[in-house]
Amino acid sequence: MRTIAIGDIHGGLKALVQVLNAIEVREDDTLIFVGDYVDGWSESAQVIQFLIELSQKTNCIFIKGNHDAWCERWLRTDTVDSTWYLHGGEETMASYKDVSLADKKAHLEFLENMPFYYLDDANRLFLHAGFTSMHGVEKEAFETTLYFDRTLWEVALTLDKRIKRASAFYPKRLKHYEEIYIGHTPTTNFDSDVPMNAANVWNIDTGAAFKGKLSGIDIHTKEVFQSDHLPNLYPNEKGRNKN
Template sequence: MERTVVIGDIHGCLDAFNALIEAIEPSSNDTIVTVGDYVDRGPNSKGVIDRLLELREVCQLVSLRGNHEDMMLEVLRGEVPPFSWLNHGGVQTMDSYGFVGDLNCVPRSHRDFLENLPNFFENDTHFVVHANYDPDLPLDEQPDDLLRWVKLTQEVPGPHMSGKRAIVGHTHDREGRIIELPHLICIDTYCYGGKWLTAMELETGRVWQADPYGNLLTPPAP
């Protein structure tokens, strides 16, 4: 059976990510979609990207770009000073790479990974973006800033013109709740803040969750 599993904002929480992958047990027939924000805030951004690169050899991996990847790339390219990024979790990211003053501590394979992240994923029933969308625009015409930066607390979009259900991250719930509307589900459940990382299988709605230390949550009885 082919599965499509979407994983929320990881933010350097490698233990939680590893626990979910171990529980999901992806095969070459499965598609794993990660919504972006692999780096910043949590303790091991480098390890998260290493793990994502490894997963490419195990399953069909689609890793989307989040706003934190945007910030990191702007600094790595020398386009902006690092101060804003460092204040939004970049310090933890650079620590995970062993930064001592030289941005070459970020290996070329990681830079290439970050540079080539797509903006969206879609199948017959769902689409996945990092943050938000314009309900009246096709996915390939969406503004980058909207896809990566605009929180649901700023604007909740209506149903998309495609009729497909949206899966998003970016807007964390401090209680660790999945936010579910008829046309939209948000799975940023605030792992770096002490709650959990969430994965959801699109075909069945099955959910896996792990806390920052890699402990799986026991699902409630049906």
């Protein structure tokens, strides 16, 4: 049995198909998606539909990202958040142009039912962004922090490698979990287009929204599965690479 964590997709259905083909998904695999299925490339609605259908034949866990929360609100209320619109919402709205009301309702239900985090039986935590509570994700005061926070990754990056987990100086919030898998902050910001590891945190957002790739990682073996760079898959689009 394998468990594969998959990073931020951002409307890149072609990249998602490439990654799943590279994984060669088996019946007993578990796929854990860390959020941001929409906003960026032109196939956000199509990504959601694909994932709904995938979940009917494969064990999938879908974590909610900040872009998914924005899209959910739009589908529910028809309210367009101005920040969302400028950060991929325009492309997502366009992708829904020919989607039926019934499918929109199904997509809304899919988004509404997503958890903000998942903790497996080996104490590995999966969430979109991070958390700030020293007592762990369960004690986070605001659910929006779980899909907006960047400080968890910043702390992991700056942690002195000589400081061991048993040390009093090791960040308390990291001690709660065996491993933590996140997206949200592209590794391409740090000149890497592969998943990055710092302390016990794995960042698997490899910049699919921009000029990077979509990545999946086997959480046991750490084997990485990747798509082509997204601009090569959508040569006539800018994604979120807007000037």
